[in-house]
Amino acid sequence: xxxxxxVTNLAGGGAEKAVLKIAAALAARGHRSDVILLExxxxxxxxxxxxxxxxTPAGRRISTGWLGKRLAxxxxxxxxxxxxxxxxxxxxxxxxxxxxxxxxRARLPRHWCRIxxxxxxxxxxxxxxxxxxxxxxxxxxxRLYDGQRLIAVSRGVGLDLRKExxxxxxxxxxxxxxxxxxxxxxxxxxxxxxxxxPYLIHVGRFSGQKRHDLLLDAFGGLDTAHxxxxxxxxxxxxxSMIAARGLGARVQVAGxxxxxxxxxxxxxxxxxxxxxxxxxxxxVEALLxxxxxxxxxxxxxxxxxxxxxxxxxxxPVGNAPALRAAIEQALAHPPDxxxxxxxxxxxxxVVAAYERLAQETG
Numbered sequence: 179x180x181x182x183x184x185v186t187n188l189a190g191g192g193a194e195k196a197v198l199k200i201a202a203a204l205a206a207r208g209h210r211s212d213v214i215l216l217e218x219x220x221x222x223x224x225x226x227x228x229x230x231x232x233x234t235p236a237g238r239r240i241s242t243g244w245l246g247k248r249l250a251x252x253x254x255x256x257x258x259x260x261x262x263x264x265x266x267x268x269x270x271x272x273x274x275x276x277x278x279x280x281x282x283r284a285r286l287p288r289h290w291c292r293i294x295x296x297x298x299x300x301x302x303x304x305x306x307x308x309x310x311x312x313x314x315x316x317x318x319x320x321r322l323y324d325g326q327r328l329i330a331v332s333r334g335v336g337l338d339l340r341k342e343x344x345x346x347x348x349x350x351x352x353x354x355x356x357x358x359x360x361x362x363x364x365x366x367x368x369x370x371x372x373x374x375x376p377y378l379i380h381v382g383r384f385s386g387q388k389r390h391d392l393l394l395d396a397f398g399g400l401d402t403a404h405x406x407x408x409x410x411x412x413x414x415x416x417x418s419m420i421a422a423r424g425l426g427a428r429v430q431v432a433g434x435x436x437x438x439x440x441x442x443x444x445x446x447x448x449x450x451x452x453x454x455x456x457x458x459x460x461x462v463e464a465l466l467x468x469x470x471x472x473x474x475x476x477x478x479x480x481x482x483x484x485x486x487x488x489x490x491x492x493x494p495v496g497n498a499p500a501l502r503a504a505i506e507q508a509l510a511h512p513p514d515x516x517x518x519x520x521x522x523x524x525x526x527x528v529v530a531a532y533e534r535l536a537q538e539t540g
Contacts, residue, residue, distance in 0.1 A: 179536045181268060185215060186276050187218070199525075211229065356528035357466060363467065400505060407432050448461070451474050458479050480492060483520075
């Protein structure tokens with residue numbers, strides 16, 4: 179079979195990284211696997227068995243406005259027609275709303291949208307400060323997704339789409355991201371210049387959703403020799419947050435890492451403090467590397483992963499004292515990461531789900 183994945187770019191981010199892993203796993207099963215970029219910008223390492231295709235020249239950015247979407251859709255339709263002459267696609271999957279909208283405008287056949295976040299929380303966050311923009315965003319998502327074929331990366335995302343966004347006519351299939359524990363451990367063993375131990379780690383881009391402010395508030399109250407390592411690119415606003423709390427000597431902003439796994443494996447604890455997620459890859463990755471996790475109980479994903487076996491590792495969203503207490507407890511009495519059942523995220527199970535969609539989609 180031939181399966182293609184449409185993304186805006188590979189400039190970084192968990193959703194794009196997950197797409198590369200899915201594409202590589204399908205290629206390893208003998209399928210032809212393409213990742214199609216709307217703009218040819220790449221930071222992630224692309225697995226050699228994955229065919230990378232781009233609708234623009236290398237490094238060229240595209241506009242995300244009204245005209246930009248239509249031009250991107252035209253380029254995508256032309257690229258798809260060219261590629262399909264070689265071999266038609268059995269399944270095409272777009273990820274993240276901009277790529278989803280462009281793919282729909284391009285009228286791609288056998289197309290599914292892969293939803294990697296709890297969209298209603300994003301809408302609600304906007305509503306707190308920009309109610310008119312929030313209403314427009316909700317209307318956009320309903321126009322874009324209702325009546326369509328959707329892949330939700332977690333049960334929570336699926337419920338959010340159905341109940342909170344009100345997508346009564348959509349077909350929703352839950353397929354999580356795949357994780358290969360053996361491959362992760364091999365990558366974790368590669369050479370890397372790691373921070374001085376001991377340290378805690380947080381992995382995620384600098385954005386309001388990821389709540390670096392909450393993390394810094396919680397960490398600042400800890401009486402510990404541990405450092406805090408942030409795998410995110412430097413940003414003036416982040417530097418200001420760290421300086422305002424007097425944490426310059428205790429926090430290291432290590433930047434984006436193509437291979438974050440030696441860094442995660444070397445940590446004593448991984449902390450996730452988001453207001454919302456879809457399926458937080460770093461939780462599963464840390465557990466597969468034997469690293470304990472403390473996370474906000476945000477929609478969605480953390481409770482699905484940790485809730486049954488390690489509910490004590492979950493804390494309320496936006497509560498710095500509760501996060502600090504959970505970190506203290508985890509450092510004093512590390513939870514057993516091996517207790518968590520990670521079978522639903524096994525690569526073979528996830529690949530089989532995509533194969534079923536490819537076989538049935540018309």
